[in-house]
Amino acid sequence: MAQHHLHSKEARNFASFRRSMTEEEAESLLAEVRWGSKDMQMCPKCGVVYRHYRKHRRRRWRCSKCTCEFSVTSGSALHSHKIPFKVIIEAVFEFVNHVKGAAILQMSRQLGLTPKTCQVFEGKIREFLVKCTDLTPLQGTVHMDGAYFCGKPRKPNRKIKMPAEAIAKRFGSKKIQNTSRPWIEMGMTQQNWRRQADKRVVMSLCASAGKGNGSARVLAFVCHSENAVDIKNLAARLLTPGTIVMTDEHAAYGVLSGPYEHYSVCHAEEFCTAEGVCNNMSETFNSRARRAQFGVHHGFRPKYLQDYMSESAWRETNRKLSQRDQVLEILRVLLSTGKSE
Ligand SMILES: [Zn+2]
Structure with missing residues (x-):
């Protein structure tokens, strides 16, 4: 029997790197994904590709042309982030590992971030996945x-048990005419009418x-x-x-x-x-x-x-891509499409 793609070696080929990853390794991985090189950087302001002056302690570069300072995430979806590079990669790793989607509370407990941070992070990934969707026409x-x-309308928790004749006898056959409450006309509860909309x-x-x-x-x-x-x-x-x-x-x-x-x-x-x-x-x-x-x-x-x-x-x-390729693909989407809206 053919092996399921999630049982293969490629489905877990990023896990050991992530365990032993240092902050420097995380930064150089991001730089490689963004600029295609560990040594050359592109200034996000003037676009000059060069071996810019490195400010080691701040993990930033100073542009040799326009003298602006930038980091590996400047001008990208992760612009002015507050979390370490290592945690960014771990968050993307969590995101790709969940087959149907990553729950924010689980992610928050696993990474030690607040649920709000995780929600914003996942929201950004989704925003950029929409922007980067390949719309080339399908064929075959x-x-x-x-x-x-x-x-999805829910079952109403109250039922009218009176028979139709008894209702007609008591309230008359006149229909309720109230345009400000359309749900009554449609025989629905207000909540279900909203859900339907x-x-x-x-x-x-x-x-x-x-x-x-x-x-x-x-x-x-x-x-x-x-x-x-x-x-x-x-x-x-x-x-x-x-x-x-x-x-x-x-x-x-x-x-x-x-x-x-x-x-x-x-x-x-x-x-x-x-x-x-x-x-x-x-x-x-x-x-x-x-x-x-x-x-x-x-x-x-x-x-x-x-x-x-x-x-x-x-x-x-992308379900059959290797784990490493999935992580790199999401990082590429986040780092190469401009700032988040
Ligand atoms: Zn510059």
Whole structure:
């Protein structure tokens, strides 16, 4: 039987370095990721690449052209951070090690940082994963599906037990006319009406890595509902014409039939047809994102849903990279895309 990629040696090839890492080693790793060299630095103000004057005690350099002072994180997502370089790398190590997402309270206890610091740190990683998403159109075989997040109405804890006739007899058949309370008209509690308003659909597109290898690249975007207009726009931006697209039986996917080779599977009857038509890669992504929602983060809000989905898509796309490459990839994203907003 083939070995699972998380059982391989590459899945733990950064752990021993992290255990014995010193502050100098951590700084030189960051410098190497940022500037591609341990000896040459690029001034974030004037852009001059040179062996700038080193101020050893402050762990900074002084630019030989414009005389400004900078550190390895100046002008990046980690600009004016207060935590040691070693702890930054440990935090990224924690982030990549959790398969579905890192809980901030667990991270805070493990690293000895406050939960707020961990939340800001993870928020920055997500912000930059959204910014650095590769939007090159997908090709080959692509699975597509939508999943609902954020607004899940709860069972109301009170039930009207009076029969309909008794209510009509007592209150008359006149409907309640109150536009300031739309939830009454819709037969909902106020809380559930609010939850319903937060409901968003996440459309995932997964390009196949060949039979039996799962997905090669995953993209996920937030929409208001699973409708033909949004699906058409997403496909026009993210799919190469002629791509084989596999979806479920939802009527809105009918718009894909013209420019793409579209196949659908009827989930009411089966998960995969005899010919091999399924959208199981998207279902896998949905299921992992759902586990992240319930098991790790305990809830998403519409404002940051795209950030969480980009994180899940990054995890799914890079799941087979070695542990070291995953850490370096996140550091590269944090150090090479400018300051956080
Ligand atoms: Zn300079």
